Structure formats: C-alpha cells, structure tokens
Amino acid sequence: MNQKPTYNMKNLINIKSILSLFLYAAGAILLVSSCSENNTRDSKAEAREDNVRKLAANDTTASVIEDDNDYNFLVKAAEMQMEMISLGQLAQQKGTSSNVKELGKMMEEEHTKSLNEINTLAQSKSVSLPTSETEDSRDAHKDLNDQNGNDFEKDYCKRMVDRHEDAIDLYENAVEGSEDPQVRAYASEKLPTLRTHLKNAEDSKERSDNNKS
Template sequence: MRCSYRTLALWGSLLMLAAACSPEQGQKDPVAEAQFQNEKRIGDENVTEKQERDAEFMVAAASDGMLEVELGKLAQQKATQPAVKTFAQQMATQHGEANAALKTLAEQKGLVLPASLGREQQETYRTLSGFTGTQFDKEYMARMVDDHKKSADEFEDMSKDAYDGDIRGFAAKYAPVLRDHLDMAKEVDDQLEDLP
C-alpha cells in the first residue's frame, strides 16, 4: 500500500511539474501556430495538398519577411560599413512593403500569418545581435546571401506551382525583387572579403 501511495505521489508531482513547465498561450511559436491554424482550416474544408503548400509558402514568406525587416533595422544600428547600412535600410523598407502586401493577400484568402518572429527567427536575430564591428557586417551579409537565395528559389517555384492564381501572382511579382536583393547582397558581401 505504501509503495503504491509513493508511486501515486510521484506521478502527481511529475504531472504538476509538467503543467508548471509547459509553455503558456503567449509562449507558443507564432510560426508553428499559424501553420497549425491553416492546416486545421484546410483539413476542415477538405482542400488539396497544393492549397496546403500555398498556405505553408505564405507563412514561410511572412516569417522570413519579418526577419528581414528586423535584421535590417539591427544592421542599420550595428553595421560599420556604409554599404551594409544602405543595404540594410533597403531590406527593411522593401521587405516591409512586401510583408504588407502579403498580409492583405492572406486576409483575402482566409489564411493565418504569424504576428511575430518564430523561435527559429528569434534565434537567428539573437545570434546576429551577438556580433560586433566588421564581424557583424560579414555575418549579416553572409546571412543575407543565403536567405535571399533560398527565398528567391522558393518564390520562383511558387510563381509556377502555386494552386491559387493570386498567390502565384504574388510570388511572380516578388521573385525578381528577391533576385535583385540576392545580387546586391553578393556584391556587398564581396566588398567585405578583405576586411579583418
């Protein structure tokens, strides 16, 4: 009897600990939550996999776009090279405009977008925040090259493959802009090569 009481007490303690450690509503990952809401709606409406891919693209584009704006603001404060500051200012402005267009489109389509940076994006922001001087410039620009390559490829794919015509149009409109950003990022990144 004592053994089972101990076991029950142990389980009770573990359950209380688990409840105390579980993330509260405000601590959910906004990106994961947006994906979940869209998947739930799509599941309820019994729509196709292609429409699900459209929703995933929209959430990814929103979270990546928000990160570009936040990193652009950070780089305007921390960058040491004028070319990096100029690039960062353009990224904050142009991605901000694209984010607004994306938000409008998502509202028209009844899709949920993350309201703030997801955990992965927050981690990227924190990591870059830890750099200073020319090391920050180099890390930021290397990140911009990688991010814009990935985004430009994804937008180009979706400009052909998106199920929804408006989402296809959005991707087609911004794919060349992202390619331009990639070219600019490579150019600035090359200028930093010889810096200590």
C-alpha cells in the same frame, strides 16, 4: 507496416466534427500552457491552429486556400519578410560601414512592404499567418547581435545572401507549382526584386569580406 497518416489543409476539412470537439477541449489546455511559456508560443503553430478553427467552423468557405503548397508558401514567405525586417533594423544599428547600413535600411523598408502585401493576400484567402519570427530567425538575430564590427557585417551579409537564395527558390516554386493564380502572380511579380536584393547582398558581402579592419 503501419503508415503514418499525412495531414494537410484539405483533409483537415474532412474531419470537421472531430476537430470541433478537439479544439473545444484543447482550448483550455492551450490557454494555460501559453500563460506559462512567457510569450514563447510558436507563432507558426498558432496560425495553423487558427486556420484549423476556421475550417472546422465553416468548411464551405471558398476563399480558404486548400492546397498545402500554397498555404506553406504564404507562411514561409511571411517568415522570411519578418526576418529580413528584424535583421535589417539590426544592421542599421550595428553596421559600421555605410553600405551595410544602407543594405539594412533597404531590407527593412522593402520587406516591410512585402510583408504587408503577403498579409493582404493571405487575408483575401482567409488564411492566418505567423505574427512573429521563427526560432531560427530569433537565433540568427541573437548570434548576430553578439558580434561587432566587421565580423558582424560579414555574417549579416552572408545571412542575407543565403536567405535571398532560399527566397528565390521558394518564389520560383510558387510560380511553377501554385494552383492559385493570385499566389502565382504575386510570386512572379516579386522575383525580380528578390534577385536585385540578392545582388545587393552579394556586393555588400564582397566588400565586407575584403575589409581587413
């Protein structure tokens, strides 16, 4: 049985010569396709292509994170920050209660700070990160934007609870399994804040769920 090959940031370095030729040939294709997609290019895919180019151009760059778990942590963490910021802004616009508006404001401010920290950490490792939300985050924004009143508030708070539970799992895994000491230190430092955010989201969700208006 043929086994499908697995590609990660490490073995991408080992195929430098192939990638160099491929990326040169693919550049024109990507340029044409991106122009025709009206800015719907996947930002995550673009970041990974940029990282592949860096590895293909210089496989001796020690600052590039070679462990796929660390790379994926940085990418997923950045995606989460961007979603929290975007939905936090939406909560401030569409929220009808002070607690949801305040939750949205706090999410926007604190996750903007976290996003800046993630970007700084990634830059120190010569790692490119997505610069826009994922399709899932955009869909969540659209679904929430289509709702109003307490229906919006209940679904927003539920999303915040769910996403912060996901974030805590992600950061805990980084603390336990990362091979990079700076990634471990960053994840460990941010976990208490994420747990506080989760508690705030749970409190807001309870209040929204009990609101019969």
